[in-house]
Amino acid sequence: MTAPPIEIKDLHKYFGELEVLRGISTTIQTGEVVCLLGPSGSGKSTLLRCVNLLEQPTSGTILIEGEDITDEDADVDGLRTRIGMVFQQFNLFPHLTVLRNLRIAQRKVLGRDTAEATRIAEEMLARVGLSDKVNEHPSRLSGGQQQRVAIARALCMNPDMMLFDEPTSALDPELIGEVLDVMRELADDGMTMLVVTHEMGFALQVADRVIFMDGGVIVEEGPPNEVLRNPQHERTKRFLRAIEIED
Amino acid sequence: MASEVVLRRRRIQRIRRGAMYGIGIAVVVGFVLFADWETIRRNFFNTEIARDMLPEVLTVAARNTIIYTALAFALGLVLALVLALMKLSSIAPYRWFATSYIELFRGLPALITIILVGFGFGIAFDWKIPGGTLGKGSIGLGLVAGAYMAETIRAGIQAVPKGQMEAARSLGMSPSTAMTYIILPQAFRIIIPPLTNEMVLLIKDTSLLFVLGTTPASKELTKFARDFMAQNQNATPLTVVAIVYLIITLPLTYLVRRLERKTEAEKR
Numbered sequence: 001m002t003a004p005p006i007e008i009k010d011l012h013k014y015f016g017e018l019e020v021l022r023g024i025s026t027t028i029q030t031g032e033v034v035c036l037l038g039p040s041g042s043g044k045s046t047l048l049r050c051v052n053l054l055e056q057p058t059s060g061t062i063l064i065e066g067e068d069i070t071d072e073d074a075d076v077d078g079l080r081t082r083i084g085m086v087f088q089q090f091n092l093f094p095h096l097t098v099l100r101n102l103r104i105a106q107r108k109v110l111g112r113d114t115a116e117a118t119r120i121a122e123e124m125l126a127r128v129g130l131s132d133k134v135n136e137h138p139s140r141l142s143g144g145q146q147q148r149v150a151i152a153r154a155l156c157m158n159p160d161m162m163l164f165d166e167p168t169s170a171l172d173p174e175l176i177g178e179v180l181d182v183m184r185e186l187a188d189d190g191m192t193m194l195v196v197t198h199e200m201g202f203a204l205q206v207a208d209r210v211i212f213m214d215g216g217v218i219v220e221e222g223p224p225n226e227v228l229r230n231p232q233h234e235r236t237k238r239f240l241r242a243i244e245i246e247d
Numbered sequence: 248m249a250s251e252v253v254l255r256r257r258r259i260q261r262i263r264r265g266a267m268y269g270i271g272i273a274v275v276v277g278f279v280l281f282a283d284w285e286t287i288r289r290n291f292f293n294t295e296i297a298r299d300m301l302p303e304v305l306t307v308a309a310r311n312t313i314i315y316t317a318l319a320f321a322l323g324l325v326l327a328l329v330l331a332l333m334k335l336s337s338i339a340p341y342r343w344f345a346t347s348y349i350e351l352f353r354g355l356p357a358l359i360t361i362i363l364v365g366f367g368f369g370i371a372f373d374w375k376i377p378g379g380t381l382g383k384g385s386i387g388l389g390l391v392a393g394a395y396m397a398e399t400i401r402a403g404i405q406a407v408p409k410g411q412m413e414a415a416r417s418l419g420m421s422p423s424t425a426m427t428y429i430i431l432p433q434a435f436r437i438i439i440p441p442l443t444n445e446m447v448l449l450i451k452d453t454s455l456l457f458v459l460g461t462t463p464a465s466k467e468l469t470k471f472a473r474d475f476m477a478q479n480q481n482a483t484p485l486t487v488v489a490i491v492y493l494i495i496t497l498p499l500t501y502l503v504r505r506l507e508r509k510t511e512a513e514k515r
Contacts, residue, residue: 052417054413054416054417077416077419077420077421078419080416080417080418080419081418081419083417084417085413085414085417087410087413087414089408089410091408091410091411091413091414092414093411093414093415093429093433094433095432095433095436104418104428104429105415105418105419105420108420108424108428109418109419109420109424110419150414153418154417154418157418157419
């Protein structure tokens with residue numbers, strides 16, 4: 001496929017009177033890992049959620065592998081199977097075991113039979129290092145383990161790209177590392193990733209590009225070394241200074 | 248100084264508590280001494296009349312009460328689920344219809360609805376709901392129960408965190424698939440205790456079905472008791488069916504309390 005995985009053109013999003021996104025344009029290439037940075041309220045999560053239409057854009061277009069998902073006739077459910085999503089609050093299904101969490105969409109959306117769905121679920125669970133938790137209920141897992149299961153659940157659909165919405169923000173500090181390790185391996189395997197995060201270390205080491213957003217616009221973007229080490233804009237500098245003081 | 252005040256206050260409290268016990272005991276003793284125990288026994292606890300009620304009070308009356316309840320509950324549940332989903336629909340006319348239905352049937356006495364279903368349709372359209380008392384009664388009660396349970400189910404669906412629907416949709420599930428496999432199973436876990444309460448109310452409401460007129464085979468507990476009272480000029484049948492009602496409802500209310508405690512424990 002020649003079309004880039006994600007192409008965003010002049011995206012605007014209003015919540016009532018409030019303009020949260022004020023004209024975002026960017027393209028994400030196959031295998032690229034892009035981190036979205038910025039203060040809270042800058043619109044980065046909204047941007048991410050627009051990409052799989054959890055938020056309906058007010059205007060502008062988003063092309064997923066060349067298909068316009070903002071078109072009224074777009075097959076939204078079909079598109080979403082190609083886009084894996086990982087949430088801050090994990091959002092595992094609490095009434096189902098880990099195995100069933102990983103199997104249900106494969107069975108009901110992709111129409112795989114139980115045996116195949118189980119095989120793929122076990123393969124993905126091994127990939128995130130949780131093969132021994134296959135029959136547990138989510139509530140019996142730590143936050144870090146739950147997030148790794150959530151990543152495995154998304155991978156079961158064989159997505160072409162993954163969206164991460166602050167995947168480590170709800171975790172205790174000692175559990176962040178295990179989730180970032182899984183994400184790093186995914187990136188090494190060539191997955192296209194768009195990640196909203198506050199983990200500067202991860203952005204520096206893993207991202208091919210970082211996008212700094214503030215007030216609903218892209219303030220600055222580029223290789224992490226340049227944007228994070230030598231920011232050009234005053235707002236980026238201020239943000240990075242504040243983050244460092246926090247650390 | 249301060250400790251003396253505390254001591255005095257404690258003494259006053261002790262005296263007051265003693266007085267409360269005294270009044271309570273006096274009332275009970277007075278009742279025991281002055282009540283006409285023989286009349287009470289003969290009219291409310293007449294074992295001969297109670298024995299005459301067996302086995303029909305169980306094999307016919309209790310059985311009918313349970314069957315009316317079960318059918319009305321089943322109908323009400325299906326209706327309530329449809330109404331709850333309509334009320335949460337993005338299509339406005341569906342919401343209006345559900346709201347009107349719920350407000351109408353919750354606002355009317357259940358007796359009116361039962362009479363309407365039992366006789367109103369027959370008079371208006373010259374068409375009777377089949378199944379006699381069973382058909383009319385369970386439909387009438389089910390229509391009312393559906394309105395109450397719809398609100399319970401709607402609240403249960405809304406109590407499931409928003410992230411669950413988002414996660415399901417992100418995996419490519421359609422709204423109905425997500426509702427069926429992800430949201431409703433979680434919602435029903437939340438609403439089983441209140442739904443069981445609805446069932447207890449429904450059991451008691453079956454006593455309204457006497458208005459439909461009954462054959463000996465279709466009498467439920469209350470009608471059965473009233474006919475027995477009239478025959479014998481004695482109130483014992485009421486005591487008997489009261490006990491039967493409690494045998495049916497108390498285990499259910501106990502179950503509700505246990506389920507609620509379990510849900511509370513899971514939350515922690």
